[in-house]
Amino acid sequence: MLETTIAAIQPPDESAMADARELHGRLTKPAGSLGALEELSVRLAGLAGACPPPLPEPAAVAIFAGDHGVHAQGVTPWPQEVTGQMIGNFLAGGAVVNAFARQAGASVTVVDVGVATPLPAGPAQPAAETSGPVVLDPSSPVVLDPSTPRLVAASVRRGTRDLAVTAALTRDEARAAVQTGIRIADELIDAGAAILLTGDMGIGNTTPAAALIAAFTGADPLDATGRGTGVDDPTYARKVAVVRAALARHAPDPADPLGVLAAVGGLEHAALAGLILGAAARRTPVLLDGVIAVSAALAAAAFAPDAVSAMVAGHRSAEPGATVALRHLGLDPLIDLGLRLGEGTGALLALPVVTGAVRVLHEVATFDSAGVAEK
Numbered sequence: 394m395l396e397t398t399i400a401a402i403q404p405p406d407e408s409a410m411a412d413a414r415e416l417h418g419r420l421t422k423p424a425g426s427l428g429a430l431e432e433l434s435v436r437l438a439g440l441a442g443a444c445p446p447p448l449p450e451p452a453a454v455a456i457f458a459g460d461h462g463v464h465a466q467g468v469t470p471w472p473q474e475v476t477g478q479m480i481g482n483f484l485a486g487g488a489v490v491n492a493f494a495r496q497a498g499a500s501v502t503v504v505d506v507g508v509a510t511p512l513p514a515g516p517a518q519p520a521a522e523t524s525g526p527v528v529l530d531p532s533s534p535v536v537l538d539p540s541t542p543r544l545v546a547a548s549v550r551r552g553t554r555d556l557a558v559t560a561a562l563t564r565d566e567a568r569a570a571v572q573t574g575i576r577i578a579d580e581l582i583d584a585g586a587a588i589l590l591t592g593d594m595g596i597g598n599t600t601p602a603a604a605l606i607a608a609f610t611g612a613d614p615l616d617a618t619g620r621g622t623g624v625d626d627p628t629y630a631r632k633v634a635v636v637r638a639a640l641a642r643h644a645p646d647p648a649d650p651l652g653v654l655a656a657v658g659g660l661e662h663a664a665l666a667g668l669i670l671g672a673a674a675r676r677t678p679v680l681l682d683g684v685i686a687v688s689a690a691l692a693a694a695a696f697a698p699d700a701v702s703a704m705v706a707g708h709r710s711a712e713p714g715a716t717v718a719l720r721h722l723g724l725d726p727l728i729d730l731g732l733r734l735g736e737g738t739g740a741l742l743a744l745p746v747v748t749g750a751v752r753v754l755h756e757v758a759t760f761d762s763a764g765v766a767e768k
């Protein structure tokens with residue numbers, strides 16, 4: 394499944410891109426006056442193979458959640474249980490991602506790919522008549538409902554191993570998580586999603602994100618590692634040392650993305666790489682959130698370089714590694730607000746920018762049709 398997905402990822406359609414550039418030149422605005430939105434709309438035309446490309450509606454956020462053995466190294470001040478507790482919050486509609494998703498009209502799908510603690514029952518009840526989290530029967534149809542977050546149970550294992558001691562995952566476990574991401578992309582697109590947004594939840598997950606970024610870009614661990622949820626100086630120093638030692642121990646080969654994900658990654662990072670590959674194979678845009686998403690995007694690009702044409706960088710996370718990763722991918726983020734929350738929040742805030750970029754090609758009059766004189 395991974396190999397067939399990679400094989401399905403094709404380069405952008407140059408003629409649709411040329412059509413979009415030509416159309417932009419005829420719309421009632423000075424050439425280039427929409428700045429980065431113009432190139433974004435051209436890229437989306439190339440991805441869709443059509444000018445104009447489809448409006449990115451409806452939108453679907455997929456939040457992949459996992460825990461991390463490296464938590465034992467003291468790389469984050471937060472207890473591991475917060476990962477599972479936040480899943481309860483997502484399903485109850487009480488997290489920041491839910492507020493932003495309601496604003497954007499996006500559905501929220503939470504995917505447990507490897508949470509360590511049992512998922513909470515109480516608050517995770519979106520409907521009164523249910524007694525526990527809404528765990529979907531794999532055979533039930535996927536419905537994109539912005540008012541009802543849903544949980545997909547797809548745990549590969551209850552958290553990774555400690556990457557400071559051993560490989561975080563076996564290759565088979567990493568592959569299973571990547572394939573879960575591909576499956577979720579397919580299900581959401583089959584249910585009608587016209588754009589996928591990445592989300593993540595995992596206490597400790599900025600440490601594997603930093604290790605992935607250093608492994609794929611060659612950046613020094615000091616430049617790839619940030620303060621995550623807001624760690625103090627001693628914790629930050631420990632975190633950089635953990636990333637440096639892990640790279641020395643595992644010597645991950647950036648030409649072997651499954652091996653890199655297994656050695657120093659996380660289950661949500663692997664699943665996000667799969668989601669991106671799945672979206673790219675279906676020529677559907679994927680709006681990237683923060684540092685965890687862009688670390689996964691590096692893995693996706695290592696699997697299939699043409700997957701980059703499906704990626705839109707939603708925002709520039711405050712994590713320094715995100716900027717290192719975006720530079721490596723050649724992507725410019727749409728917004729830069731100093732966010733460092735995750736969950737898909739930065740991607741959701743960027744969604745109206747993407748929609749606006751495409752809407753221009755659908756709705757704006759040409760000089761000719763509107764009778765406006767050209768310069």
Ligand SMILES: O=C(O)c1ccc[n+]([C@@H]2O[C@H](COP(=O)([O-])O)[C@@H](O)[C@H]2O)c1
Nearest residue numbers: 469595597599621622683684710734735
């Ligand atoms: O999206 C980001 O760029 C981002 C930056 C810092 C932290 N986070 C979130 O915070 C958690 C990981 O932080 P930490 O310090 O425990 O590694 C995890 O749940 C992420 O979603 C997310």
Ligand SMILES: Cc1cc2nc[nH]c2cc1C
Nearest residue numbers: 471475594622734735736
């Ligand atoms: C409370 C909390 C919410 C989060 N959302 C994403 N990562 C998070 C980390 C914490 C600690």
